[in-house]
Amino acid sequence: MTGVAVLGAGAFGTALAISLSAVRNDVVLWARAKDQIAKMSLDRTNAKRLPNCHLPANLKLTSDLQRACAADIILISTPMQKLSEFAQENRTLLAGKILVSCCKGVDLETGQGPVELLERIVPDARIAILSGPSFAIDIAEGLPTALTIASKDEALVSDLQATLATNNIRLYSSLDPIGVEFGGALKNVMAIACGIAIGAGLGESARAALMTRGNIEMQRLASALGAHPKTLSGLSGFGDLVLTCTSTKSRNFSHGIKLGRGEPIDPSITVEGVATAHAAAKLAAQRGVDMPITNVVRDILNSSITINEAVELLLSRPLKRE
Numbered sequence: 001m002t003g004v005a006v007l008g009a010g011a012f013g014t015a016l017a018i019s020l021s022a023v024r025n026d027v028v029l030w031a032r033a034k035d036q037i038a039k040m041s042l043d044r045t046n047a048k049r050l051p052n053c054h055l056p057a058n059l060k061l062t063s064d065l066q067r068a069c070a071a072d073i074i075l076i077s078t079p080m081q082k083l084s085e086f087a088q089e090n091r092t093l094l095a096g097k098i099l100v101s102c103c104k105g106v107d108l109e110t111g112q113g114p115v116e117l118l119e120r121i122v123p124d125a126r127i128a129i130l131s132g133p134s135f136a137i138d139i140a141e142g143l144p145t146a147l148t149i150a151s152k153d154e155a156l157v158s159d160l161q162a163t164l165a166t167n168n169i170r171l172y173s174s175l176d177p178i179g180v181e182f183g184g185a186l187k188n189v190m191a192i193a194c195g196i197a198i199g200a201g202l203g204e205s206a207r208a209a210l211m212t213r214g215n216i217e218m219q220r221l222a223s224a225l226g227a228h229p230k231t232l233s234g235l236s237g238f239g240d241l242v243l244t245c246t247s248t249k250s251r252n253f254s255h256g257i258k259l260g261r262g263e264p265i266d267p268s269i270t271v272e273g274v275a276t277a278h279a280a281a282k283l284a285a286q287r288g289v290d291m292p293i294t295n296v297v298r299d300i301l302n303s304s305i306t307i308n309e310a311v312e313l314l315l316s317r318p319l320k321r322e
């Protein structure tokens with residue numbers, strides 16, 4: 001396999017491109033905005049997303065998608081709710097390629113995770129997902145991380161594990177892309193819930209309860225969709241849940257804190273858990289899966305219940321066996 005393209009020069013795409021460039025000379029980072037690429041080429045940094053991180057000299061930058069898609073392996077790092085539109089618009093360029101989704105979310109329109117969505121739109125591509133606990137800034141700064149690469153295609157996942165591991169990204173492989181994609185997506189909903197709890201002053205014990213019961217919800221929905229429940233105890237499940245529910249570096253957790261404090265929200269920030277809460281609650285209702293935390297997060301986001309009402313709702317549920 002030769003040539004790696006990273007599509008989407010946001011925080012995560014840029015961080016992955018930096019890390020990969022330390023071990024390969026054939027990495028290209030694509031952004032759709034010509035002026036952004038011109039500025040990044042001049043400054044050798046991504047001023048908007050990772051202002052203090054240097055872009056290595058061997059990392060190629062382009063706004064020419066055709067040039068980027070000459071690579072065999074294509075990492076897609078757009079926000080989840082833009083993935084469908086992006087893949088449809090560019091399906092000819094993506095056809096026949098190895099596509100690795102880096103998105104963490106569930107598509108609101110179809111209820112599909114990134115793997116299923118790409119399989120539908122680009123059926124002749126070979127598809128994998130990269131997910132796990134990792135802040136873009138940590139990866140870009142060379143701090144150690146461990147992530148999961150997953151695909152149903154065993155040969156592909158094994159090749160990608162070797163090809164995409166870097167000096168600071170240790171890759172574990174998985175043959176359960178559904179578990180990996182839903183682990184990465186649903187942890188964002190739980191991070192919003194935990195942020196709300198902390199922001200509203202409900203305490204650390206409440207957060208621990210939300211994380212633990214949230215993890216059970218994640219397992220329940222992912223299993224109903226065909227995942228192996230054990231996958232949700234791995235990096236792209238428990239691992240990312242821990243990271244995202246406990247750090248203010250997380251946009252989802254920080255979004256929840258703002259909601260909990262009644263502070264204004266910046267709509268320009270990518271907060272995947274907002275749309276995913278709605279998509280997951282809908283999927284759960286369709287499949288008869290009990291997801292009380294996800295439902296109250298959705299309702300708080302919709303302003304259809306208050307935080308106090310959410311607490312009352314969760315605490316007044318019938319007592320049950322753990």
Ligand SMILES: NC(=O)c1ccc[n+]([C@@H]2O[C@H](COP(=O)([O-])OP(=O)(O)OC[C@H]3O[C@@H](n4cnc5c(N)ncnc54)[C@H](O)[C@@H]3O)[C@@H](O)[C@H]2O)c1
Pocket residue numbers: 008009010011012013031032049077078079080082085086102103104105134135136137269270272
């Ligand atoms: N930031 C992190 O720490 C991190 C870590 C792991 C995974 N992720 C995941 O990676 C994905 C991207 O997150 P991010 O942090 O890079 O977000 P970001 O907001 O920093 O960047 C998103 C990028 O996508 C581009 N984009 C938006 N719509 C597009 C379209 N239609 N076509 C092409 N490009 C488009 C934007 O211009 C932007 O550069 C998310 O699903 C996120 O959950 C992020």
Ligand SMILES: O=P(O)(O)OC[C@H](O)CO
Pocket residue numbers: 104132133134135136188191240243244249250251252253270271272
């Ligand atoms: O900033 P967040 O909340 O999107 O989280 C980033 C990563 O998903 C953490 O693994």
